[in-house]
Amino acid sequence: MPTLPPSLRDVPPAELFPEVFARDPHHVGWTRGGRARALELLAQLDPVTYGRDRSRLDGHVSRLSAFLRHGVLSLAEVRDAALTHAPVTAPSRVYKYINELSWRDFFVRVYAEVGDKVWQDFQPYKTGIAAADYASEFPTDIDRAGTGLTCIDSWSRELRETGYLHNHVRMWLAAYIIHHRRVRWQAGASWFITHLLDGDPAANNLNWQWVASTWRRGPYIWNRATLVKNAGERYCASCPLASGGCPFDATYSDLSTRLFPSRYPAPGETGVLPPRMLEAVPWEAPPPPEPLPGAVVWVHGDRLSPTNEALLAYPERPAVFVWDDELLRTWAVSAKRQSFIHDCVAELPVHVLRGVVAEEVARFARAHRAKVIATTPSPSPRFAQIVEALREAGFTVQLWPEPVFGASVTPLDLRVHAAYWGQVRANAFGKPPAPPKEKPLVKVSSPGDKKPSKRKPKKLDAEPLFKLGEGD
Incomplete structure (x- = not known):
């Protein structure tokens, strides 16, 4: 033997x-690793406050993502802990936190279906720029915190020194790397996986694709006003470009015009994900x-x-x-x-x-x-x-499977999170799984019956739709 x-x-x-x-x-x-440390942080969880101020850099976040990524905690037990903070009759008090946990489950399920395609462009860039025109090498000045932009350099140092970044910071840094520096998202995703304690190809890569627009209707961008709103003046106050030359000091419309020739794929560009591949994924516990x-x-x-x-x-x-x-x-x-x-x-x-x-x-x-x-x-x-x-x-x-976070009675639609969430939401809140609610039929009327809309147009990507860290 x-x-x-x-x-x-x-x-x-x-x-x-x-x-x-x-x-x-x-x-x-x-942080150190291990179950003992994970349970310390889980005991400090405040999902109600998280729902109110998670977007601010000094807001309440759980910092459980590294423990979820390595299975030290399961999604189901973190979900159960969050539910103890809300009455049975009012689970909406912790709705946002549990919804954020569901992103981790969603990404893992997508990863299980696509495999190594997670490292390839699902769809073409919707920026008017060909994929070949994005650099494949990661910029040394970003890695070494030498760009001269206080915010970017601060985030680079924090990543390399601590292995952690706030969700907003991950999105902002990714958008700078891809759209301002025209670097392929795969280079940035690899950089994150090297340093983040929670880095993995599921949540990490799929969110980089979202920022890049290779798994989204358009590219994600941010501006200085959004930074100040969520971070205060902590970066701008000491930045040499604060009074002139800041690449983020513009409206979303002006940034989009400057960065993208169009909001459509460049001619001839394609992706690797068939349109219906994730539409009906068989699932049972x-x-x-x-x-x-x-x-x-x-x-x-x-x-x-x-x-x-x-x-x-x-x-x-x-x-x-x-x-x-x-x-x-x-x-x-x-x-x-x-x-x-x-x-x-x-x-x-x-x-x-x-x-x-x-x-x-x-x-x-x-x-x-x-x-x-x-x-x-x-x-x-x-x-x-x-x-x-x-x-x-x-x-x-x-x-030997771990406890299920959210069961579904129908094949899963993993093309977008909203469809998946509609299928598993009931069970994610501890109820029996239920089919997604059908959308009400829309009344068809003639053009002459339609009243002008008084709704204001949405600001272009003014608020991120989801986060780069799972469960934070």
């Missing part, structure tokens, strides 16, 4: 990844499997919690976590991100290895004479490849 090397569970991450810690001077982000004798547990980076369903199903059986060397290199994961993951793993009853995940999990299983490997699902195509490799090696792989 194969022998196992000693567990790396208690080896400091700086010793495991010395080259990463040498290039990234910020070894610890804004996955049933948990039956425990089998002699199984081992594989814990991966999407469910780093002592409440991991596979761990709970097999509390007496050996468990393993594998540092995925190839993925860490591909994503250039920062030292602070590795420290966060290490903190999470340190709370788990696992034997820690590193290398090629499928090979190491198989070696661990053989060392324990196991033919069954129990784990939890992940939307990642890489996860699917690992599972397939284990099955081809002769193992039975069990998937």
Whole structure:
């Protein structure tokens, strides 16, 4: 039988990844990882106040997104905690927070359907600019906080030093990179994934596509007035361009005219997402499997919690976590991100290895004479490849699902969040799943019957429609 090397569970991450810690001077982000820390923050949750002031940079946000992204907390348990802050008869008091949680569930479901297409343009840029005219290399001056714009440079430093950015800041920074500097969104998304403690291809990439307009009707932009409204004068007061030359000091209309030749795709531009691909995604609550004798547990980076369903199903059986060397290199994961993951793993009853995940999990299983490997699902195509490799090696792989955030009685429409939300909203608030409400029929009238509208036209992208951080 194969022998196992000693567990790396208690080896400091700086010793495991010395080259990463040498290039990234910020070894610890804004918080430590782990379930204990997650529960501290969950106890401080104030979803009612969140609904009122979340848009301000000094407003109440939960800062739970890194723990949700790594499965230290589940969406369902955070939702349940939020509901305790509102009477059963008045769930609307926490509506906005639960609605924001639903974005995470939505993005994960889309990612599960599109796989690696998440790194490609779903649709063409609606900017009149061809994709080839956006730079593919990330600008050094942005990475090193050397643009001369106080707001941009401050956000760059905060990202690299802490691994966190407020949701508005993520959108503002993304819009500057894509639209003012004409850099492809994939370069910015990769930069975020390297440094953000909550970075992943689901929420991160899909929101960058939203800002870019490759998954939206038009590009997202912001101006100085919006910055001051939500951040005060903290940046403008010390910016050398505040009195002249600020690229954001304009109306939305003027910014749009300056930045975009049109609000339509450039001739010949296409995307990779078929129009109807996400229209009717089959869904039903996955049933948990039956425990089998002699199984081992594989814990991966999407469910780093002592409440991991596979761990709970097999509390007496050996468990393993594998540092995925190839993925860490591909994503250039920062030292602070590795420290966060290490903190999470340190709370788990696992034997820690590193290398090629499928090979190491198989070696661990053989060392324990196991033919069954129990784990939890992940939307990642890489996860699917690992599972397939284990099955081809002769193992039975069990998937133990986490609690459902929102069930639906119909196939899911994942083309836009609003359609998905209409299908799962009832269950997300603890009620039995219900079909979406049908829209009332519109009365058809002749042109002569129509009265002039007194509604003011909407300001162009004056307020963001959703956020770049999930659950914040």
